[in-house]
Amino acid sequence: MEEITLREIIDYARINEENSRRFYLEAAEKSSVGNVRAYLQHLAKEEQKHIDHLNDLEKKVEKGGKIPKSQGVAKPLGYADYIGTVRLDETASYQDVLQAAMAKEKEALESYRKYAALSDDPKARKLFLLLADEESRHLRGFEEKYDDFMREIEHN
Numbered sequence: 001m002e003e004i005t006l007r008e009i010i011d012y013a014r015i016n017e018e019n020s021r022r023f024y025l026e027a028a029e030k031s032s033v034g035n036v037r038a039y040l041q042h043l044a045k046e047e048q049k050h051i052d053h054l055n056d057l058e059k060k061v062e063k064g065g066k067i068p069k070s071q072g073v074a075k076p077l078g079y080a081d082y083i084g085t086v087r088l089d090e091t092a093s094y095q096d097v098l099q100a101a102m103a104k105e106k107e108a109l110e111s112y113r114k115y116a117a118l119s120d121d122p123k124a125r126k127l128f129l130l131l132a133d134e135e136s137r138h139l140r141g142f143e144e145k146y147d148d149f150m151r152e153i154e155h156n
Helices: 006-030 032-063 094-118 122-153
Strands: none
Touching: 006 032, 006 094, 006 122, 032 094, 094 122
16 A cells, blocks of 8 residues: 555545535535434534544644554444435435435445555554544444434334
8 A cells, every 4th residue: 555644544534524524514404304404413513523533633643642542343233234325305304314324434434444454554554443443433323323213113
């Protein structure tokens, strides 16, 4: 794999998070369903928190600090494996939003894992794996919300 700096890895991750933030904001602007719009705005704020976290990580790495240890991997439930492309239009439901979020998190998780596997630099590999672990926790969280939502539908 081509030589890549830790800063470039963080920049790549920040771009991914910013793209997700914009995706949720644009979907919120289109949404005609009040609670869905509010949830999309909430997701955009969560993506901003991820960007802020990456900014803090970048400062730490630039000062020569160690790459933090992962807080642990959350094994995804696998729902995202069965979701195709989900478009969020003005009539998107909460279920649609959860499916779109799972697809976005899965895509990020897989890309970080792929880059970790391709990296020859141990620090770069560690950083990619840290980012993958964070995305796995995000994905698992959305899958759990989806699971709860589907159970609620079943019981109504």
